[in-house]
Amino acid sequence: MQTTEETLQDLIARMTGDNKHLAAATSTLDAIWVLYDRVLNVSPETIDDPDRDRFYLSKGHGPMAYYAVLAAKGFIDPDALDVWRTFDSPLGMHPDHVIAPGVEISSGSLGHGLPLGVGTALALRAQGRDARVFVLIGDGEFDEGSNHETMAIAGRLGLDRLTVIVIDNKTASLGWPDGIAKRFEMEGWLASTVDGRDQDQLYQALTRETDGRPRAVVAEVLPISEGSAA
Amino acid sequence: MTAQVTRKQMRTVFAETVIESLASDPRVVMLTADISSWFFWDVKKEYPDRVLNFGIREQAMIDIAGGFALAGMRPVVHTYAPFLIERPFEQIKIGLNHQDVGAVLVSVGASYDDPSWGRTHQGPGDVALLDTLPGWTVHVPGHEDEVGPLLRKAIAGDGRVYMRLSERANGEPVPVTDGFTVLRKGTAGVVIAVGPMLDQVLAATANIDATVLYTSTIRPFDHAGLRAAVADARANVVLVEPYLKGTSSHEVNEALTDVPHRVLSFGVWRDREARAYGTAEDHDKLFGVDPESLAASITRFFN
Numbered sequence A: 001m002q003t004t005e006e007t008l009q010d011l012i013a014r015m016t017g018d019n020k021h022l023a024a025a026t027s028t029l030d031a032i033w034v035l036y037d038r039v040l041n042v043s044p045e046t047i048d049d050p051d052r053d054r055f056y057l058s059k060g061h062g063p064m065a066y067y068a069v070l071a072a073k074g075f076i077d078p079d080a081l082d083v084w085r086t087f088d089s090p091l092g093m094h095p096d097h098v099i100a101p102g103v104e105i106s107s108g109s110l111g112h113g114l115p116l117g118v119g120t121a122l123a124l125r126a127q128g129r130d131a132r133v134f135v136l137i138g139d140g141e142f143d144e145g146s147n148h149e150t151m152a153i154a155g156r157l158g159l160d161r162l163t164v165i166v167i168d169n170k171t172a173s174l175g176w177p178d179g180i181a182k183r184f185e186m187e188g189w190l191a192s193t194v195d196g197r198d199q200d201q202l203y204q205a206l207t208r209e210t211d212g213r214p215r216a217v218v219a220e221v222l223p224i225s226e227g228s229a230a
Numbered sequence B: 001m002t003a004q005v006t007r008k009q010m011r012t013v014f015a016e017t018v019i020e021s022l023a024s025d026p027r028v029v030m031l032t033a034d035i036s037s038w039f040f041w042d043v044k045k046e047y048p049d050r051v052l053n054f055g056i057r058e059q060a061m062i063d064i065a066g067g068f069a070l071a072g073m074r075p076v077v078h079t080y081a082p083f084l085i086e087r088p089f090e091q092i093k094i095g096l097n098h099q100d101v102g103a104v105l106v107s108v109g110a111s112y113d114d115p116s117w118g119r120t121h122q123g124p125g126d127v128a129l130l131d132t133l134p135g136w137t138v139h140v141p142g143h144e145d146e147v148g149p150l151l152r153k154a155i156a157g158d159g160r161v162y163m164r165l166s167e168r169a170n171g172e173p174v175p176v177t178d179g180f181t182v183l184r185k186g187t188a189g190v191v192i193a194v195g196p197m198l199d200q201v202l203a204a205t206a207n208i209d210a211t212v213l214y215t216s217t218i219r220p221f222d223h224a225g226l227r228a229a230v231a232d233a234r235a236n237v238v239l240v241e242p243y244l245k246g247t248s249s250h251e252v253n254e255a256l257t258d259v260p261h262r263v264l265s266f267g268v269w270r271d272r273e274a275r276a277y278g279t280a281e282d283h284d285k286l287f288g289v290d291p292e293s294l295a296a297s298i299t300r301f302f303n
Helices: A005-016 A029-039 A064-072 A113-126 A145-156 A180-186 A199-207 B002-006 B010-024 B037-046 B058-070 B081-086 B089-098 B126-130 B144-156 B195-204 B223-231 B249-255 B280-287 B291-302
Strands: A054-057 A133-138 A162-168 A190-195 A215-220 B028-032 B051-053 B074-080 B103-108 B136-139 B160-164 B181-184 B189-194 B210-215 B217-219 B236-244 B262-268
Touching: A005 A029, A005 A064, A029 A054, A029 A064, A029 A133, A029 A162, A029 A199, A054 A113, A113 A133, A113 A145, A113 A162, A113 B028, A113 B058, A113 B089, A145 A180, A145 B058, A162 A180, A180 A190, A180 A215, A190 A199, A199 A215, B010 B028, B010 B037, B010 B074, B010 B103, B010 B144, B028 B037, B028 B058, B037 B051, B058 B074, B058 B089, B058 B103, B074 B081, B081 B089, B081 B103, B081 B126, B103 B144, B126 B136, B126 B160, B126 B217, B126 B236, B136 B144, B144 B160, B181 B195, B189 B195, B189 B223, B189 B291, B195 B210, B195 B236, B195 B291, B210 B223, B223 B249, B236 B249, B236 B291, B249 B262, B262 B280, B262 B291
Parallel strands: A054 A133, A133 A162, A162 A215, A190 A215, B028 B051, B028 B074, B074 B103, B103 B160, B136 B160, B189 B210, B189 B236, B236 B262
Antiparallel strands: B136 B217, B181 B210
8 A cells, every 4th residue: 555644643543532742642653654665674574574674662652653664564454443442352552563564673661772772683693693783762761770871781782683772752751961972982872863754864864874883763753733734 | 437537519510510511501501690600610711602701790680591592592690699589689570580581590508607797698588589489490409419400401401490408417318309209207207307417317217207309499389298198197298497496387288188188387487587697507406407407396286
């Protein structure tokens, strides 16, 4: 199917009941769409291929954009969106990879996706595979100490097949003076900050050549108020 | 006691077994957080991508193990008991259980191997904590010769396994089985000795008409083995465990649902911290698991 911005909004509306832009649902939409549409070498047919790229949604809260993209790309039956959160549905408010088609990790509790991604990136390296790992976290989630342990590990070990995308809508309670990208740079990452709603900027940053360093892309997204236009 | 001089620590056997498995099984990766990392310095030169020390970062280490397992590898993860199970407990719950992947977690330090280190280095709640999560196999070897067979089997599988190593060990090993081994038969009751508690239990029951069961695998709990023992003796069950008191009493009750029975549990206090240093033997006395205290308590209970 020819997927457009409008198609994705319609898919999200099957979960939210309206087609307005709910910030919690859509702050991640452009980043996840760019990944599945232009970056990742994964499809419903290759979801179990050990050489596929991995996408780990660590920010499991508000997964509507994720489910919509997976539906648009054929991993999930769009009809499943209508009954999400019900007892027999594989789709909940936080994704469970054991039951949700196309979902690579179970998430919701903050601070697990990045270390899980580092473990997988290390495993792929040990197995001699070229597959890449992309992990999406939020700026509030970045507060978790486990992320800081992991940021140091990935930098020291030069995990150049690993990319973290930080959706930054400035919700971290105590903030990150000078921005989040600087923290990653200090730990040996190749970091950049882009407009999180500009798909071309996201694509450039997510595919930028690295020099042996892991890559961090901070995607700034201003919270959109109810009813405003995107 | 000359044999004592040449005996290996359980931790040494663990390291030797993992090093062998790195050569024989390409799925195996060894993860440390500084503790014991020195055992693996040499082998890391051979397998730089499969032997990793993350520094003192236990939360990340457990989730990283989950990430390895998601890609089909077999992580062995090691540090002190409180830092392996208690500190990163949510990582175990989410990074391993909720992802539905396995790992082999191997601790040292136990409950009070050397109490002079203080409370921070004691992990008596580890087995009880894992009891709140489904699907864990828990090994508590009582002798260094039991470590290799248990660990090789754990590494060859793909489930979630916790192995609790101790600096304390019994004088003799018991052949490794999945459940209880009957070491002595009696009629007044059944005493279950877990791992390194065996020598004390054997000494305590030398003059008591008790059946003595031993196990180095406490989860899953051998319900059939206990029922068989209780069929031949009065249903007075004594649990002597090297961690939190009563950790397995719910399993005893589950096994004997339809059998009128009594249970007496020994282990580390639940209701207060032992704010004392000293030796492991001092703490045995404190918790009533030295041979003399055990003998007196079991005799009272059976009568």
